[in-house]
Amino acid sequence: MTFGTEEILIGLLVTLIAGLVHGAFGLGFPMIATPILALITDVKTAILLTLAPNIAVNVWSLIRGGNWLGSVARFWPVAVWMLVGSALGTLVLVAMDPNPFRLLLAATVVLYLMSDRIKRIDWSWIGRHPRPSGAGAGLLGGLLGGTVNVGGPVMMIYFLELRLAPVVLVQAINLCFLLGKGTQAITFAFLGMLGLDLLLISLPLGIAALIGLRGGMWIRERVAADTYRGWLKGLLWILCILLVVQFFRELG
Structure with missing residues (x-):
């Protein structure tokens, strides 16, 4: 597929905004960028x-904030499970x-957000059993990330229930995303779908995303932890x- 000047400019603006959101919340780049870019291309592109x-x-996002090696050492098993799920989801x-x-993803998130009102749903088992629940969250998050490019909500639910500090939460989520997206890239390359033309176009998009990311980080660093968690639920x-x-739009 060829891209004109208008499409490239739209792509730069979209990735800039998506980077800003990701910097502020610690996640959200693919959730913002993918559906909008799909309007001028298609989902796979x-x-x-x-x-x-x-x-x-x-x-x-992973290395920002200090002590990122500690976060890697603590949460690498969850990231590995997300790697496996991402490979399966891409296939x-x-x-x-x-x-x-x-x-499926929307229903899962609604159940979590309504759990305070639906007293029968107890999410505290995540904190009591972080390893098996982390394996399940990583596998499901990777599967959803590989299929619809939106695995963040599952990982957000898991890490929110662990009551992590905002910096650690952001590092943990982005560690998982990094392995998931890296695996997705390798899988696409193996299948012959990752061409040089797409890589060349994605480079300026990456620069725009990083500029937006820095602006979003500036905002997040000035917000209290409780306020930040409230923002995440919103x-x-x-x-x-x-x-x-998106589901009903794809049906049409």
Whole structure:
């Protein structure tokens, strides 16, 4: 597919905004960039275009804030499970329609957000059993990330229930994303779908994403931890609405 000046300018603006959101919340780049870019390309091309910017954003978010090696040592098993899920999800994306996974993800997030009102749902088992729940979250998050490019909400639920400090939460999520997106890139390359033309276009998009990321980090560093967690839950509600809208749009 060829890209004109207008498409490239739209792509730069979209990745700049997506980077800003990711910097402020610690996640969100693919959730913002992919559906908008899919409007001027298609879902698979949008995912391929955002791979390099996504990886760059994940690396910077991981090492920002200090003691990132401690976060890696603590949460690498979750990231490995996300790696496995991402490889499986990418194969599913190539082989079948990934659209139904959007409703599955939206339903899971709504259950989590409504758990305070639905007293029968107890999420405290995540904190009591961090290893098995981390394996499940990583596998499911990778699967959803590989299929619909939106694995963040699952990982956000897991890490929110661990009551991590905002810096550690951001580092842990981006460690998982980094391995997931790296695996997705390798899988696409193995399948012959990652061409040089897409990589060359994605480079300026990556620069725009990093500029936006830095601005978002500036905002996040000035917000209290409790306020930050409230923002994350608000972001989850917005993502649920977007997932449902995308599901019905793909049906059409």
